[in-house]
Amino acid sequence: MKNLLKIIREFNRRRDWNQFHSPKNLAMALSVEVAELVEHFQWLNQAASRSPAPSKKEEIKDEIGDILIYLVNLADQLDIDPIQAALDKIKKNRKNYPVKLSKGNAFKYKE
Amino acid sequence: MKNLLKIIREFNRRRDWNQFHSPKNLAMALSVEVAELVEHFQWLNQAASRSPAPSKKEEIKDEIGDILIYLVNLADQLDIDPIQAALDKIKKNRKNYPVKLSKGNAFKYKE
Amino acid sequence: MKNLLKIIREFNRRRDWNQFHSPKNLAMALSVEVAELVEHFQWLNQAASRSPAPSKKEEIKDEIGDILIYLVNLADQLDIDPIQAALDKIKKNRKNYPVKLSKGNAFKYKE
Amino acid sequence: MKNLLKIIREFNRRRDWNQFHSPKNLAMALSVEVAELVEHFQWLNQAASRSPAPSKKEEIKDEIGDILIYLVNLADQLDIDPIQAALDKIKKNRKNYPVKLSKGNAFKYKE
Numbered sequence: 001m002k003n004l005l006k007i008i009r010e011f012n013r014r015r016d017w018n019q020f021h022s023p024k025n026l027a028m029a030l031s032v033e034v035a036e037l038v039e040h041f042q043w044l045n046q047a048a049s050r051s052p053a054p055s056k057k058e059e060i061k062d063e064i065g066d067i068l069i070y071l072v073n074l075a076d077q078l079d080i081d082p083i084q085a086a087l088d089k090i091k092k093n094r095k096n097y098p099v100k101l102s103k104g105n106a107f108k109y110k111e
Numbered sequence: 112m113k114n115l116l117k118i119i120r121e122f123n124r125r126r127d128w129n130q131f132h133s134p135k136n137l138a139m140a141l142s143v144e145v146a147e148l149v150e151h152f153q154w155l156n157q158a159a160s161r162s163p164a165p166s167k168k169e170e171i172k173d174e175i176g177d178i179l180i181y182l183v184n185l186a187d188q189l190d191i192d193p194i195q196a197a198l199d200k201i202k203k204n205r206k207n208y209p210v211k212l213s214k215g216n217a218f219k220y221k222e
Numbered sequence: 223m224k225n226l227l228k229i230i231r232e233f234n235r236r237r238d239w240n241q242f243h244s245p246k247n248l249a250m251a252l253s254v255e256v257a258e259l260v261e262h263f264q265w266l267n268q269a270a271s272r273s274p275a276p277s278k279k280e281e282i283k284d285e286i287g288d289i290l291i292y293l294v295n296l297a298d299q300l301d302i303d304p305i306q307a308a309l310d311k312i313k314k315n316r317k318n319y320p321v322k323l324s325k326g327n328a329f330k331y332k333e
Numbered sequence: 334m335k336n337l338l339k340i341i342r343e344f345n346r347r348r349d350w351n352q353f354h355s356p357k358n359l360a361m362a363l364s365v366e367v368a369e370l371v372e373h374f375q376w377l378n379q380a381a382s383r384s385p386a387p388s389k390k391e392e393i394k395d396e397i398g399d400i401l402i403y404l405v406n407l408a409d410q411l412d413i414d415p416i417q418a419a420l421d422k423i424k425k426n427r428k429n430y431p432v433k434l435s436k437g438n439a440f441k442y443k444e
Contacts, residue, residue, distance in 0.1 A: 015208065025375055027151075029375050031142070032369075034138070038138045038141075046133035049133050065196035086177075102128075146256075147257070154247060223416060230423070237430060237437070249367070250371065259360050260363075274356075284422055286404065286418045300393065311398030311399055
């Protein structure tokens with residue numbers, strides 16, 4: 001991840017792109033990339049979505065790459081460590097979704 | 112990242128949630144989390160989006176955490192390494208956005 | 223629709239909100255509202271999504287209302303008639319998805 | 334709007350597409366179309382987003398058309414009248430955003 005961050009920074013620096021990379025713009029770009037991923041699955045049923053054709057899988061891999069690039073870039077602009085953010089969030093999720101109440105149930109237990 | 116993946120797998124295994132985690136469903140959940148991030152920036156101008164208030168920043172960090180959790184989870188369901196996907200995608204981006212044509216210009220050079 | 227447009231304009235005028243309603247901001251807000259709709263369906267299978275519980279259906283109706291409000295507002299800012307835009311787009315779709323090639327097949331025939 | 338609904342129903346019936354049009358799938362497709370709209374604005378500042386170039390504006394009109402088509406289609410699958418949903422939602426919004434507290438302020442007054 002550290003290596004990826006370094007490469008992203010260098011990529012942007014060489015193109016003088018930080019001027020465009022406000023968190024507002026990057027959040028928009030992130031949502032566009034996620035939609036390109038969603039598009040691959042929109043007409044499939046759930047079972048089919050688990051085993052995409054190899055050519056589709058390569059495209060899906062590219063979209064996952066794009067999403068991570070924008071996410072790391074956005075987090076960097078705000079001086080946030082995304083791995084740490086995820087680890088901290090999982091701690092909160094453990095409280096919001098206790099095993100006893102959430103086993104086999106995807107909804108928040110308050111619902 | 113490897114540690115994060117291990118923790119996410121264990122979190123889901125204990126709750127028996129893999130049944131819900133088709134790529135189709137996870138792509139939807141990912142798009143919902145990204146929208147929760149977008150919401151923080153929707154009425155701000157770009158300059159203001161660069162320096163959110165501390166309380167907002169904590170919420171933004173949580174959203175970034177959620178997005179990474181779902182992205183890692185989705186990639187794992189499809190046996191894709193998200194870091195590798197990002198590194199491979201940057202190689203493609205170098206060709207799509209050559210420095211000479213992209214410097215100070217956020218658009219694909221074909222446009 | 224004309225009546226709805228008139229009511230939306232008056233709602234915004236009284237709150238002096240046109241200053242926030244750039245197409246950029248409204249597109250973001252629209253994507254957030256759509257995600258709130260997506261959230262209702264993310265863990266359901268397709269059959270279940272066709273018959274939501276009455277309390278859920280009321281919330282879904284509210285989200286559909288919000289989406290239409292933002293869409294009408296955004297179109298109005300750009301002086302676009304959304305009904306005409308939809309009618310014109312369907313004409314294009316008839317060419318992109320000819321009956322012979324699209325019957326029972328959700329994908330563009332080029333694919 | 335009634336005419337548009339009739340045309341959309343006929344378009345889908347001739348292609349036998351109702352089998353794909355679960356609310357879950359349509360919500361995904363709607364989010365993809367909205368992202369295609371967002372993409373037009375992601376690198377623009379707010380002022381520039383108010384006056385897109387004529388060629389861009391034609392594309393934006395198409396996206397607005399697609400969004401309305403999917404929204405009308407989704408609402409129809411759930412037997413919801415989108416215009417009525419918007420009118421009812423504005424009534425709620427009047428309470429959530431009273432003029433006195435919301436004038437010149439885009440945020441919910443609770444915040």
